[in-house]
Amino acid sequence: MVIAAWGVPQNPFVPGDTYDSYGIKVVDSILTGLLTYDPRTSAPVYENAASISTTDQQHFTIRLKPDWTFSDGSPVTAASYVDAWNYTALATNRQINSGYFGYIQGYAAVAPASGRPTATTLSGLKVVDSTTFTVALTQKFSTWPQTLGEFIFDPLPASFFKDPSAWEKHPVGDGPYRIASYTPKQEVVLTPYAGYKGLQKPQNDGIDFKAYTDPNAAYADLLSGRLDIDDTLPLGELDNVSKDLHGRYIDRPSASLSRLAFPLYAKGWDTAGSAEVRQGISMAIDRPLIIDKILHGTMTPATDWTAPGVSGYDPGLCGSYCTYDPVRARQLIAAGGGLPGGSITISYNADGGNQPWVDAVCNSINNVLGDDRACTGKPVGTFAELRDQVTARRMTGPFRDSWDEDYPLAQDFLQPSFTSGGGSNDSGYRNSGYDSLVDRANAASGTAATDRLYQQAEKQLAADMPVIPLWYENSVAGYSAAVSDVAMDSFRMPVYYAVRK
Structure with missing residues (x-):
């Protein structure tokens, strides 16, 4: 198990209500969407999407790869995306990331600037069949497909919509990892999801995210070997970290x-x-x-x-x-x-x-x-x-x-x-x-x-x-002698799935 420094996220791990890096680390680990981004170049890479096509840069058809499943065994379908996007967009659900769906037709009705919504679903989203859905935007948006690797656009299983509160306590996703245990404000333990169909195959037997409220405490645990990856290095130690860790230190530009x-x-x-x-x-x-x-x-x-x-x-x-x-x-x-x-x-x-x-x-x-x-x-x-x-x-x-x-x-x-x-x-x-x-x-x-x-x-x-x-x-991080293949992506996140212990 790879032990990684973490912190207290603002909200549970619902894509539409996640904003901070601590929450994103978990969401990106347990959910995979239409695209991901190459950790070295940031270039978009198709994951669950088989194709995203348009003839006018405003109306898009999205086709999914077949046979993807969530960790509870349920299928990832077009409805998994459409329902998740509608849930996030709807103002009464109070999702912090609702505005990301503002370019889809019908957004003004589900999230009006004032007053109650006059609709509960985005008119620009249509399920065609189990692996196909269409998206109509309010205007041409030539680079919109490139945005779809953002975790906000991830799918959610049917169990979420039956009881969102229950799902938040025991999240189910389709990503490379599943949540084995979660102690709020303290720790979340991830183990590989054997049914994962994507490209980011875990090279370890899991990630143990431990919450720290003091970067100095995390750094002390890193030096003692009780922590494997620390991307919360205290500023006062940056001059010493490479020497302290015998070169096991990453410092690379990021966007x-x-x-x-x-x-x-x-x-x-x-x-x-x-x-x-x-x-x-x-x-x-x-x-x-x-x-x-x-x-x-x-x-x-x-x-x-x-x-x-x-x-x-x-x-x-x-x-x-x-x-x-x-x-x-x-x-x-x-x-x-x-x-x-x-x-x-x-x-x-x-x-x-x-x-x-x-x-x-x-x-x-x-x-x-x-x-x-x-x-x-x-x-x-x-x-x-x-x-x-x-x-x-x-x-x-x-x-x-x-x-x-x-x-x-x-x-x-x-x-x-x-x-x-x-x-x-x-x-x-x-x-x-x-x-x-x-x-x-x-x-x-x-x-x-x-x-x-x-x-x-x-x-x-x-x-x-x-x-x-x-x-x-x-992007700066230090790592212990117990792990290898540690890298930081251009988003200032450790590439957890690639780490070997």
Whole structure:
């Protein structure tokens, strides 16, 4: 059994209600959908899908490979997808990822901006037969098939819809692993699913995810041999880890962006002038110095809202707002009316080793403003608790945020997080001009045209600054002498199924 560091997820392992990396690790292990992504290149790879075809980039026919089953023996059918997507989309089910289905016809009826739904299923989804279903989008979306490897689009068995609460206690999936035992907030043990039909065949006899609330405790267990894989390495040990582990250390670039998000729905952040304040805060952050002194060179200063390696990435779209400039920072903050209430706090999850860089960001802001009380860190116990506050719209000031690539398209970074009603729009940002650019980008014919429109959309983000780009993150992990074939994918996740012990 491979023992891996883990943390407390916000919600149980329902695809539509999973957001954080801890939950995603389990969902990706127990469920497999239409596509997956090559862990080295991020290229889409057909899994349960036999074909995804279209003649107009708006109406799609999806055919499944036959004979796939869930771990309870029930078949994976077209209805397994259609029912799961309808469940996630329906507003009354309160699924955090509902917005990902916004481009399917009928979404406005099942998830209206206000009031009760007038339908319970998406009109754009139709089951043709047991292995075929069709999807009608509200507009042309040329790259939509490439998004379908995202776990949000995974199927669910009939048993889920009979009793979702019971399924959450004993999840059933069609992925490479099945859940053997689950102790909330402590541990989840996975064992290989013998009936798995996909490409990600487990090379081990299971994964034991152990929850840690302190990265230092996980690192101590790694050094002592009680832990096999640790991708939560404490910042203070990054200079020592390669020596401590005799080279059993991974540090590779990934398409991930660390961000500082703002609650635009909260008092002081909901005014027109607050955009200048946010731009000034961004310019008050000395990214290169923090990366060098605190993050030990494992990050790269961010200059846009996507990441290197993503189609559409164009360095410098943030412009001068992502460049350290104390004089201009003070001018912008003053022009915007000053920090709301005279000071800010940056909320972060204390179980993720974030305190050193949050303190460094605040120190940078304080030095620029000449006020040691202008910015302070605000620890929240666990990531799950932080996410509960974020999704409930209870934030009053900036908060730690990040985005890991789901698939290598600018759309992944720029639509869910920033479009009005986007599935991951935690800042509450709304700009109709931005929404229009995203719609036009998705409908564009050809990647080059799509990328150009997304780059225009990023310039609007620079003007409004709902979220500050901080740095592009590397994938870092250490592993014990008891395991081999350990690798990190481009999504900052260990490739668990490939690990041998």
